[in-house]
Amino acid sequence: MALFTLLMVLGLTNNQSQVEAASDSGTLKIGMEANYPPYNWTQTTSANGAVKIDGSKQYANGYDVQIAKLIGKYLHKNVVVEKTEWDGLLPALTSGKIDLIIAGMSPTAERRKQINFSNPYRKSSFVVIVNKDSKYAKAKTLNSFKGAKLTAQQGTLHYNLIKQLKGAVRENAMKDFSAMRQSLQSGTIDGYVAEDIEYLSYKRVNRNITAINISKMKGFKVSKSDSITSIGVKKSNTKLLAQVNQALATISTKKRNQLMATAVKQQPKAGSSQTSAEKSQPWLVKTWKQYGNMILGGVGMTLLLALVGTIAGFFIGLVVGIIRTIPTPTTAGKKAFLKVVNWLLAVYVEVFRGTPMMVQAAVIYYGIAQLWHINLNRTVAALVIVSINTGAYLAEVIRGGIISTPEGQFEAASALGMTHNQRMWHIILPQAIRNCLPSITNEFIVNIKDTSVLSIISVSELFFVGSTVASQTFEFFPTYFIISVIYLILTFTITRIFNLIEKKLAGPKNYNLMANQIQVGNPEDEVK
DSSP: OHHHHHHHHTTGGGOTTSOOOSTTSSEEEEEEOSOBTTTBEEESSOGGGOEEBTTSSOEEESHHHHHHHHHHHHHTOEEEEEEOOGGGHHHHHHTTSOSEEEEEEOOOHHHHTTSEEOSOSEEOOEEEEEETTSTTTTOOSGGGGTTOEEEOBTTSHHHHHGGGSTTOEEOOOBSSHHHHHHHHHHTSSSEEEEEHHHHHHHHTTOTTEEEEEOTTSTTOOOOGGGGEEEEEEOTTOHHHHHHHHHHHHTSOHHHHHHHHHHHHHHSOOSSTTOOHHHHHSOHHHHHHHHHHHHHHHHHHHHHHHHHHHHHHHHHHHHHHHHHTTOOOOSSHHHHHHHHHHHHHHHHHHHHHHHSOHHHHHHHHHHHHHHHHOOOOOHHHHHHHHHHHHHHHHHHHHHHHHHHTSOHHHHHHHHHTTOOHHHHIIIIIHHHHHHHHHHHHHHHHHHHHHHGGGGGGGTOOOHHHHHHHHHHHHOOHHHHHHHHHHHHHHHHHHHHHHHHHHHHHHHOOTTOOGGGGSOOOOOHHHHHO
């Protein structure tokens, strides 16, 4: 988010010819987490009027989805949900990836600097959610939370509100409400700040919690704009903003309350709607029956990204490594050209090795749309990101393999009349690549694990899917344990496969160099 804000400060977002939201088309793209019940959540079927999530076989439902459908109906547009991480919502809107943010977002002053907001579509009060047996369950004043370990969702007003609770320990902000629920349940935090509807939602699946309404406490201060929920619209899209406000005006308060009440009832529940036979089944069996295809899809996406990214990255690294080991030419023109090329390649290697892949993903995915008006598919963007990131690492690995080859082999090849290209392809590279294979294997394994950071652009890889399943089943520890086991199986299998390849390339261990030499006759025969 900071990098994207920097782009806006530089004036790059003021280009009116950039990618515009599809407000004039027949589709209305709505950005949301689809992981914040009852506002929005993910489900596997289209039940209860759910809307298809773009680029997946999953559906989104909840209060936000139903509001979006009413707006789409008013505008005569087909609603499509773009499932996006919370931190990616603003960049997705300003880069034209989505038309509207309908995700339970408050129109804070900071956000208003970047995007416009509609009239409110819901008003909330603020609460601290704690366990019933907590010593803070009967807090009466803002000073009653002294020593309490509290948190809130990252990038929200809720986190700043903790400062008003004198003496409270403000823990690190968390990514989403699923993480906060798990932390409260496991006892790593004493509570978290949220809206009142989050309490009503969580109460239906966990009866052991309670909420303290801090909005009614003496001394609590919050601006009116911070206590409402509005729809985010791109700054330049004033026409769509007016249309959204017109649509909201047609939705009565009674209708909105009905939609929220229905969303609370229909939100995912931790087994409350299961039959007795289903409840007696092991958790793994129940989860696999319901979410097995989703998890397998996540495994497939993770393997695709890791495999393609490693192969493409290998060839990128091979080319870069070879170029950076070319001997210095004798002519001035070629020498200067090679120096410039080497400098550019060195910059590429340093940039992509020196910055996190998560930051690279956000900059490339949203930045390309912002600057060059190219709306990349998430999967394509992910493949590009993993490939160029891997290429930067393997470039140095392969370069090291080349320069570590004994100098005598270069000299021997030159003595045989080989050119530089012949030496590289027939003598040096086969040895360098074989020696680099352990590092290439390690990079493949790292890619399998590091694809999880691509959740910033909402790629449905294994970790992203696991987070979705955990938020729907409320079985956090078992879900993440199973996901970790799947990661372990993948990395273990890949390691063994590459070990076999290494042994194959190494050749037989009992190889005898002398056996290939021409044998001379028996010395005794020569005497005779």
